Amino acid sequence: MGKVMVVDDAYSDLQMMESILKSAGHEVISCADGEQLEEKMAAERPDVLLLDIILPKRNGYEILRSLKKDERTKQTPVVVVSSKNQESDQAWGKRQGADEYLPKPFTPEQLLTAVRRFAR
Numbered sequence: 001m002g003k004v005m006v007v008d009d010a011y012s013d014l015q016m017m018e019s020i021l022k023s024a025g026h027e028v029i030s031c032a033d034g035e036q037l038e039e040k041m042a043a044e045r046p047d048v049l050l051l052d053i054i055l056p057k058r059n060g061y062e063i064l065r066s067l068k069k070d071e072r073t074k075q076t077p078v079v080v081v082s083s084k085n086q087e088s089d090q091a092w093g094k095r096q097g098a099d100e101y102l103p104k105p106f107t108p109e110q111l112l113t114a115v116r117r118f119a120r
Contacts, residue, residue, distance in 0.1 A: 002047035002118070005046035005050070006021070006029070007049065008030075008032070008081065014030050017111060021111070033055055034062075041072070045076075047119035048076070050102075050115070051063060051078055052080075053084050053089075054082065064096045077100070078097065078099055079102055081104060082101075082103065082104060083105075089101075099118065100118075
């Protein structure tokens, strides 16, 4: 299965996503913040990134813009996973370069469906 990188500062959310993905056979790399994310992604080359928006230091939108400008990471699909789930938030996320927007709370099936679109 695919390699999935998950970035979320809420430990419980990180644990839950990791558990769902691993039980479906995915390799998971977890990060509690977006620090050095460009470097981590360039090194790990995940099939897809699950990115929270509300993070310490840099928010998910800033990280997303940076990833999409970086030659090493711009091709990696990004699924924004956020409790900011108004239509305007989703539209903004897509404009910043998100390939998919998964509002919290989500079901395991919704998470796996979003990941399967990009990680085989």
